[in-house]
Amino acid sequence: MRSLMSVAPGGPDTLQLLDVPVPEPGPGELRLAVRACAINYPDTLVIEDKYQIRPPRPFAPGHEVAGVVEALGPGVTGPAVGTRVIASAPHGGLAEKLIARAAHCTPLPDGLSFEVGASLLVTYGTSYHALADRARLRAGETLLVLGAAGGVGIAAIELGKAMGARVIAAASTEDKAAVARAHGADAAIVYPPAATDGKALAALFKDACGKGGADVIYDPVGGDYAEPALRAIAWGGRYLVIGFPAGIPRIPLNLTLLKGCDICGVFWGSFVEREPDKHRAQVQELLRMCLDGRIRPEVSARFPLEQGAEALKTLSGRKAIGKVVVTME
Numbered sequence: 001m002r003s004l005m006s007v008a009p010g011g012p013d014t015l016q017l018l019d020v021p022v023p024e025p026g027p028g029e030l031r032l033a034v035r036a037c038a039i040n041y042p043d044t045l046v047i048e049d050k051y052q053i054r055p056p057r058p059f060a061p062g063h064e065v066a067g068v069v070e071a072l073g074p075g076v077t078g079p080a081v082g083t084r085v086i087a088s089a090p091h092g093g094l095a096e097k098l099i100a101r102a103a104h105c106t107p108l109p110d111g112l113s114f115e116v117g118a119s120l121l122v123t124y125g126t127s128y129h130a131l132a133d134r135a136r137l138r139a140g141e142t143l144l145v146l147g148a149a150g151g152v153g154i155a156a157i158e159l160g161k162a163m164g165a166r167v168i169a170a171a172s173t174e175d176k177a178a179v180a181r182a183h184g185a186d187a188a189i190v191y192p193p194a195a196t197d198g199k200a201l202a203a204l205f206k207d208a209c210g211k212g213g214a215d216v217i218y219d220p221v222g223g224d225y226a227e228p229a230l231r232a233i234a235w236g237g238r239y240l241v242i243g244f245p246a247g248i249p250r251i252p253l254n255l256t257l258l259k260g261c262d263i264c265g266v267f268w269g270s271f272v273e274r275e276p277d278k279h280r281a282q283v284q285e286l287l288r289m290c291l292d293g294r295i296r297p298e299v300s301a302r303f304p305l306e307q308g309a310e311a312l313k314t315l316s317g318r319k320a321i322g323k324v325v326v327t328m329e
């Protein structure tokens, strides 16, 4: 089978398309014929040894897939061979076959394509867990979403609206702001591509959120955007720490005292391991929401496996809108 593999630390151009033996599933596992693998920002980091998880090389990046069950490991009773499923795995998605834990596979309803299915689990799963469990977002509250046209950003807009919030989107270009509006944001602002003037940026966020400030801030960007955003939080607000494409920020803790606010870490992968029943219920709810149109994963770019490096470059180059997907058909 073909697999796009990281053989040495480096950027997307270091990935090699290799012919490797078809893997056999062990106990608790199954083998999928991968049809689509959605790219997430961590895929750009893990191949450079810059992510918290460092798989032994060679490995294929990619941890969010949709495909068809092809073989079951010893003792595994389902999903049955032939079932269309979505799955998450630590890595290995950029390949024609993937070994996944059976417990991490969910049947994909007929009405949803492989591309949409592959784009649902990590992105919408993270935003659902963040907004519902960590922020306890309530109807009528104001939600500020940074990086709002990215993968988790669009998911946060749509889920925030579905939960009844007023959603203010923020992104680095007018095109991205337009996408955020199209996905339901009540308003969208454009911030500069480099957050050098913290005071001006804080004023921009405060102005967009209005007098009370943002009850919840969803931050998948970090860097110099984080502190100006926190300065726009409401009394009793919740600041969601999602990710750091712009760098890991340092926050003056006196702000939390002055605002009476909470800074909440979000680690979806660990949540899935620690609270599997709750996670499974959330995935079922996301599939229902997708089928009835309350959420609409946006697949803006598709690449065949042999051009998988280009898919990763789209994210690392800050060019991705919604989801970028690699297809194996």
Ligand SMILES: NC(=O)c1ccc[n+]([C@@H]2O[C@H](COP(=O)([O-])OP(=O)(O)OC[C@H]3O[C@@H](n4cnc5c(N)ncnc54)[C@H](OP(=O)(O)O)[C@@H]3O)[C@@H](O)[C@H]2O)c1
Pocket (backbone or CB within 6 Å): 039, 040, 041, 042, 122, 123, 126, 146, 147, 148, 149, 150, 151, 152, 153, 170, 171, 172, 173, 176, 220, 221, 241, 242, 243, 244, 245, 246, 266, 267, 268, 269, 315, 316, 317, 318, 320, 322
């Ligand atoms: N905590 C968790 O459990 C969890 C789960 C999934 C993902 N994440 C994290 O969430 C973040 C976003 O992931 P994603 O898959 O949604 O990525 P994405 O689609 O590439 O979105 C990231 C956004 O960050 C902004 N950005 C700012 N500086 C950037 C830079 N130097 N390079 C690239 N983007 C930059 C971009 O928006 P603007 O151009 O509009 O600023 C971009 O749309 C990542 O850090 C990822 O690790 C965390």
